[in-house]
Amino acid sequence: RKADIECAMLVLGAGPGGYTAAFRAADLGLDTVLVERYPQLGGVCLNVGCIPSKALLHAAAVVDEAAHAKDYGIDFGKPKIALDTLRAYKEKVIGQFTKGLAGMAKQRKVRVVAGTGAFVSPNEVEVEGADGKQLIRFGQCIIAAGSQAVKLPGFPWDDARVMDSTDALALADIPKTLLVVGGGIIGLEMATVYRALGSQVTVVEFMDQLMPGTDPDLVKPLADRLRKQGVVVHLKVKASATQAQKQGIKVSFEPAAAGGAAPEAQVFDRVLVAVGRAPNGGKLRAEQAGVSVSERGFIPVDRQMRSNVPHIFAIGDLVGNPMLAHKATHEGKLAAEVAAGEKKEWVARVVPSVAYTDPEIAWVGVTETEAKAKGLKVGVGKFPWAASARAVGIGRSEGFTKLIFDEATHRIVGGGIVGVHAGDLISELALAIEMGCEVGDIAHTIHPHPTLSESVAMAAEVFDGTITDLY
Ligand code: FAD
Numbered sequence: 001r002k003a004d005i006e007c008a009m010l011v012l013g014a015g016p017g018g019y020t021a022a023f024r025a026a027d028l029g030l031d032t033v034l035v036e037r038y039p040q041l042g043g044v045c046l047n048v049g050c051i052p053s054k055a056l057l058h059a060a061a062v063v064d065e066a067a068h069a070k071d072y073g074i075d076f077g078k079p080k081i082a083l084d085t086l087r088a089y090k091e092k093v094i095g096q097f098t099k100g101l102a103g104m105a106k107q108r109k110v111r112v113v114a115g116t117g118a119f120v121s122p123n124e125v126e127v128e129g130a131d132g133k134q135l136i137r138f139g140q141c142i143i144a145a146g147s148q149a150v151k152l153p154g155f156p157w158d159d160a161r162v163m164d165s166t167d168a169l170a171l172a173d174i175p176k177t178l179l180v181v182g183g184g185i186i187g188l189e190m191a192t193v194y195r196a197l198g199s200q201v202t203v204v205e206f207m208d209q210l211m212p213g214t215d216p217d218l219v220k221p222l223a224d225r226l227r228k229q230g231v232v233v234h235l236k237v238k239a240s241a242t243q244a245q246k247q248g249i250k251v252s253f254e255p256a257a258a259g260g261a262a263p264e265a266q267v268f269d270r271v272l273v274a275v276g277r278a279p280n281g282g283k284l285r286a287e288q289a290g291v292s293v294s295e296r297g298f299i300p301v302d303r304q305m306r307s308n309v310p311h312i313f314a315i316g317d318l319v320g321n322p323m324l325a326h327k328a329t330h331e332g333k334l335a336a337e338v339a340a341g342e343k344k345e346w347v348a349r350v351v352p353s354v355a356y357t358d359p360e361i362a363w364v365g366v367t368e369t370e371a372k373a374k375g376l377k378v379g380v381g382k383f384p385w386a387a388s389a390r391a392v393g394i395g396r397s398e399g400f401t402k403l404i405f406d407e408a409t410h411r412i413v414g415g416g417i418v419g420v421h422a423g424d425l426i427s428e429l430a431l432a433i434e435m436g437c438e439v440g441d442i443a444h445t446i447h448p449h450p451t452l453s454e455s456v457a458m459a460a461e462v463f464d465g466t467i468t469d470l471y
Contacts, residue, residue, distance in 0.1 A: 003124065003137035005113070007033040009339060010125055010138035012117050012284065015043020017316030017328030018144030019101055024336035025142070026108035033136055034105060035127050037116040041101040043146055044317075045325040047094060048166040053189050055090045056169065057356050060196030064358060068395055081197055087171055119289040122309060140311045140339045143291070143299060144332060145284055147277040147317035152181065155273060156244040163272045165190065174198050175269035179251055181239045183210040185355040187274035188222070192357050195231055202232040202268070204239055206256045211355060215368045218361050218416045221398040225359065237262050242271070279318040303345035305335040313339060327351050350433045354423035359399050362426035365414030365433045366404060377407040378414075381439060383459035385419050390450040396420045401455040403429070403439060410438040415459075421452055428456050 011022040014036035022034040040047060066076040105112050113136065115129025125141070127134045149164035156162055160172070168190045174197045180187045183205030195201045203210070203226075210226075210233065211219050226233060240254040248267040255262045282297040292308045293299055299307055299314035307314050313335040316328030327348065334346050352364040371378045385391035385399040399419020405412050415429035432442060443460035447453050 001135060004134040005033060005111070005136045006138075007031050007111070007136065008139045009033070009336075010035065010136055010141045011144055012125065012141065013043065013144035013146055013280075013316075014038075014041040014101075014112070015144060015146045015316060015328060016045045016325040017146070017332040018043065018142070019105070019332075020329045021142045021144060021313075021315060021332035021336045022110050023104060023108055024333050025339060026110045028336065028340035028342075030140075030336075030340055032108075033111045033113055033138070035113045035115065035117040035125065035136070037114070039114065040098040041105065041112070042094070042098050043144075044148075045328075046097055046101075048169055050325050051094055051097065052090045052169045053165075053186075053193070054356055055093045056086070056171070056193045057189060057358075059086055059089070060193045061358060063196045071395060081174070083171060083174070090169075090171075118283075118285040119287075119291070120285070122289045122312070141289075141313070142305075142332070142335045142339065143281075143284065143286070143307070143312065143314040143318065144316050144328070145280040145318055146328075147279045147323055149274070150276045150278050152239075152273050152275055154240075155242050155271065156249070159244045159249065161244070161249050161270045162242075163270060165272070165274055168194075168272045168274075176200060177248070177268045177270075178202070179204065179239070179249075179266075179268040179271045180274060181271065182274040182276070183207075183212075183233065183235075184274060184276070185211060185353075185357075187272065188226075188355060188357050190272055190274065191226070191231060195226075195229060200230065202234070202266070204234045204237045204253065206236070206238050208236050210235070211361065213367075213369075214353075214355075214361060214363060215416055217368075217400075217402075218363060218418045221359055221400075221418050222355075222357055222361055225398065234263055236260050239271075277317065277323055279320075281314070281318045303347060304338045305331050305346075306338070311339075322351055322353055324351060324353065350430050352426045352430050354426065356423060359396065359419045360422035361416070361418045362422040363414070363416035364426055364430045365412070367414055367416065368402075368404060371404065371414070376413070378404050379407045379410075379439075380404055381459045381462055383455045383462050385452075385455060387458070388450070388452065388455050390452055390454070391419065393450070394420070399455075401425070401459040403442070403456070403459045405439050410440065412437050412439065412442070417455075419452065419455075425453055425456065428453065 009025045009030040009032040026032045115127040117125045117127045178199040180203045236256040241252040243250040252265040253262040279297040281293040281299045305313045315331035317323040354362040382402040386397045391397040401417045404414035412432040447457040
């Protein structure tokens with residue numbers, strides 16, 4: 001069969017991983033085709049993930065800050081929320097970037113093909129779009145088809161009152177009561193938005209802490225603040241049965257383990273299920289190209305992002321955790337460069353994670369929990385923001401900054417920050433780990449006063465007294 005399109009590089013999926021890969025490949029001289037099933041480029045992150053959630057979180061932060069201003073003598077009164085305008089603001093932010101991406105593709109002569117792609121051979125993908133089917137023959141391919149929200153069974157998904165994160169971001173209304181199933185990053189970010197806009201929010205989490213996997217001390221200031229704001233949190237509990245009723249969704253709860261406690265069944269106006277994301281690797285007929293896909297839908301890759309078929313690469317959410325946009329972008333760039341002949345590889349040692357909750361939580365490298373589990377000998381330097389004049393001045397002194405370093409070499413191996421703007425502050429720790437920085441290097445670096453970034457230097461100086469020769 002004759003191909004409709006021939007290209008050197010085919011990128012399947014136009015999320016942050018895919019568009020980065022396509023642009024880099026084109027910049028390096030490869031004739032590139034980018035296949036995307038949705039009308040806009042940008043994938044989950046731009047259209048229904050990172051960007052809209054942060055626009056709404058900004059609105060939530062403004063509501064909270066205005067309420068807090070009463071404490072220093074400025075009363076803005078009760079907020080009046082025009083949902084249509086807020087939605088339009090979010091869409092405008094997205095639109096600015098989707099337009100930008102389309103322009104960048106055009107500028108580089110990346111051919112964008114609209115439709116859903118699936119492999120038919122190791123060098124061919126068939127794309128089904130509005131105008132029928134097209135066969136694309138490629139020299140090399142980068143699979144960047146991403147992930148989608150896990151739809152827990154047992155929920156009435158045909159009822160619009162049961163939402164995944166995409167539905168929640170659509171902001172159809174502000175329900176009086178909202179149940180968030182899953183206390184991970186996405187669940188808690190959406191809980192933050194809806195609570196600020198006026199919903200009574202309840203969160204249930206199966207594990208024994210919010211944001212499982214994160215050091216518990218980092219999570220505590222957030223958990224305390226959520227409770228103070230009236231968010232009800234049930235840990236070690238699972239939503240066990242649901243029933244759509246006229247007045248709402250009735251949810252029953254069970255203890256996560258035998259002998260535990262669970263709250264009574266309750267009716268909620270809306271339920272958001274945020275229990276994780278599943279990779280799309282199993283939906284591409286990858287077997288026709290000979291590409292291995294795990295049972296869960298992940299595509300295993302080597303340090304150069306190559307699948308088991310050497311001319312087919314895979315990147316982003318569908319190669320594994322952490323499912324984060326900046327990891328996808330980095331991998332996309334690497335795969336394109338390797339495909340273009342550059343000799344490179346990468347091991348994910350330093351991928352910062354950020355929960356844009358209020359306060360924000362950010363961490364990078366080895367966590368204390370991980371260090372303990374692996375028997376690593378680490379020291380910890382912790383600086384409480386209660387001692388930061390800047391944090392106190394803005395009325396947000398509940399945070400802290402901690403550095404985790406190798407006890408023998410004093411090199412930074414990890415760190416975490418909880419507090420406002422933690423996500424913007426964590427990059428210094430990522431750089432420190434990448435550069436093999438020692439605690440003393442940070443302590444010796446002059447940080448501007450009074451800033452929140454100063455807390456990083458202070459943490460290097462107040463590190464449990466393990467080091468005495470800083471100066
Ligand atoms: P995706 O963004 O999932 O893109 C894959 C693309 O492939 C999609 O556009 C899809 O339509 C397309 N596709 C799939 N199959 C096919 C096919 N067969 N044919 C054609 N096209 C196909 N990450 C962060 O780093 N920071 C955040 O603040 C953040 N916030 C988030 C908030 C929410 C609510 C959610 C849901 C996610 C968030 N994430 C965040 C995660 C982030 O969105 C993902 O890690 C990122 O989008 C992954 O990029 P990707 O390129 O691997 O895949």
